[in-house]
Amino acid sequence: MTELTRMPEPYKMKVVEPIRLIPREDREKAIKEAGLNQFLLQAEDVFIDLLTDSGTGAMSQDQWAGMMIGDESYAGSRNFYNLQRSVEDVLGYKYFVPTHQGRGAENVLFPLIIKPGQYILGNYHFDTTKAHIELKGGRAINLIHQRAYDTASAHPFKGDIDLEKLEAFINEKGVEQIAFILMTVTCNSVGGQPVSMANLRSAYEMAQKYNLPIFLDAARFAENAYFIKQRESGYENKSIAEIVLETFSYSDGCTMSAKKDGLVNMGGMIGIRDNEELFKKVRQNVVPIEGFPTYGGLSGRDMEALARGLREVIEEDYLASRINQVQYLGERLKAAGIPIQEPVGGHAVFIDAKRFLPHIPQSEYPAQALCVELYLESGVRAVEVGTLLAGRDPETGEEIYPELDLLRLTIPRRVYTYNHMDWIVDGLKRIATRKDQIVGLKMVYEPEILRHFTARFAWVK
Numbered sequence: 001m002t003e004l005t006r007m008p009e010p011y012k013m014k015v016v017e018p019i020r021l022i023p024r025e026d027r028e029k030a031i032k033e034a035g036l037n038q039f040l041l042q043a044e045d046v047f048i049d050l051l052t053d054s055g056t057g058a059m060s061q062d063q064w065a066g067m068m069i070g071d072e073s074y075a076g077s078r079n080f081y082n083l084q085r086s087v088e089d090v091l092g093y094k095y096f097v098p099t100h101q102g103r104g105a106e107n108v109l110f111p112l113i114i115k116p117g118q119y120i121l122g123n124y125h126f127d128t129t130k131a132h133i134e135l136k137g138g139r140a141i142n143l144i145h146q147r148a149y150d151t152a153s154a155h156p157f158k159g160d161i162d163l164e165k166l167e168a169f170i171n172e173k174g175v176e177q178i179a180f181i182l183m184t185v186t187c188n189s190v191g192g193q194p195v196s197m198a199n200l201r202s203a204y205e206m207a208q209k210y211n212l213p214i215f216l217d218a219a220r221f222a223e224n225a226y227f228i229k230q231r232e233s234g235y236e237n238k239s240i241a242e243i244v245l246e247t248f249s250y251s252d253g254c255t256m257s258a259k260k261d262g263l264v265n266m267g268g269m270i271g272i273r274d275n276e277e278l279f280k281k282v283r284q285n286v287v288p289i290e291g292f293p294t295y296g297g298l299s300g301r302d303m304e305a306l307a308r309g310l311r312e313v314i315e316e317d318y319l320a321s322r323i324n325q326v327q328y329l330g331e332r333l334k335a336a337g338i339p340i341q342e343p344v345g346g347h348a349v350f351i352d353a354k355r356f357l358p359h360i361p362q363s364e365y366p367a368q369a370l371c372v373e374l375y376l377e378s379g380v381r382a383v384e385v386g387t388l389l390a391g392r393d394p395e396t397g398e399e400i401y402p403e404l405d406l407l408r409l410t411i412p413r414r415v416y417t418y419n420h421m422d423w424i425v426d427g428l429k430r431i432a433t434r435k436d437q438i439v440g441l442k443m444v445y446e447p448e449i450l451r452h453f454t455a456r457f458a459w460v461k
């Protein structure tokens with residue numbers, strides 16, 4: 001990609017949702033009422049919303065049309081069978097069970113495959129995934145390659161698991177102590193960094209060697225496939241469909257949040273390649289938790305939208321446009337001298353707040369202070385991934401200071417255009433010219449758990 005290339009979106013607009021930049025004084029009032037916490041803003045007071053890419057995408061005309069043929073039969077809905085065909089064709093799995101979202105899939109599957117005390121080895125477990133592992137008595141171990149922690153190095157596959165550490169861990173603890181291996185593609189928690197096919201294949205071979213099950217946390221499987229096509233030799237001439245099939249061939253099953261690459265606003269699933277015994281258990285367990293196995297927490301129309309979304313997301317011009325837009329935002333910020341995490345991942349750009357605001361100590365939440373400033377400057381809602389999110393050490397009660405204090409600009413799918421990206425960059429450029437004047441924050445209300453959602457702040461004077 002040449003620097004700063006814009007690629008026209010491969011779609012045109014037919015329905016539009018108005019957004020409005022409310023006046024600066026109203027933004028000041030809104031963010032103060034929200035206790036300087038963007039989670040507590042009313043969405044209508046936000047101009048461009050980059051809180052998350054989860055469930056925030058736009059559906060296509062084909063998906064909306066599909067919703068009109070929703071079959072809301074309690075059992076055996078036609079849309080379930082359409083979804084089953086998509087799962088077979090796109091993922092190559094024989095079995096699946098729908099769930100209301102990704103964590104629903106984790107909640108149903110994990111108790112069936114984890115014995116209390118066992119380890120679950122992954123590249124980097126997503127936070128709800130880790131929580132569900134621990135709720136079932138398991139222990140989540142992150143074995144991502146060390147290079148993932150170096151924001152300035154530009155390795156093409158920073159989501160890879162460290163295979164040597166993986167094998168060493170299995171040998172040290174013994175196979176019986178391991179429940180399964182879980183590969184997260186792309187690796188959300190390190191910034192949407194992709195996992196290479198070589199790494200997926202090797203992890204699968206290792207699982208075979210030790211007779212361990214291996215699953216995918218497949219929320220961003222299509223974005224991962226696009227990176228493989230772009231970056232991994234031997235894949236440049238393969239179709240995304242072929243790469244996706246190969247990806248899933250290196251797994252026994254998956255949990256999936258369909259709110260990302262499913263291109264729907266709500267939904268998820270458990271996929272199983274061919275293990276009929278496990279499928280039977282999953283079908284039993286889903287009933288009391290999510291619902292009957294042919295709907296699993298989704299209405300018929302929602303299953304239809306997902307059936308279509310799974311096919312659309314592997315279209316190459318869609319993926320090229322999606323990834324290019326995120327890269328473009330990253331490139332422009334970099335060109336403006338704003339420090340970002342590199343390389344830019346699939347779904348978000350991360351600003352390194354420690355480098356951008358070196359005068360604000362980590363105890364004063366530099367990335368959160370920048371979130372507040374960005375909202376005030378341009379009505380853009382971003383999210384902190386740093387000290388605020390890390391919380392306190394449960395034993396000592398001390399603040400944890402993570403290595404990175406980041407502001408995440410998460411881009412919803414098919415929602416915003418390059419003009420919106422430019423607006424985001426321009427706001428940050430204006431902030432950069434007077435960044436020394438930004439002051440840190442102190443927390444004036446701190447909830448005990450998941451504090452970032454409802455904490456309230458004041459400026460340090």
Ligand SMILES: *Cc1c(COP(=O)(O)O)cnc(C)c1O
Pocket residue numbers: 054101102103104126128129184188217219256257258259260267268
């Ligand atoms: C979003 C996500 C989940 C959880 O899915 P929900 O649909 O939000 O419940 C799990 N794993 C990964 C990698 C995710 O990105």
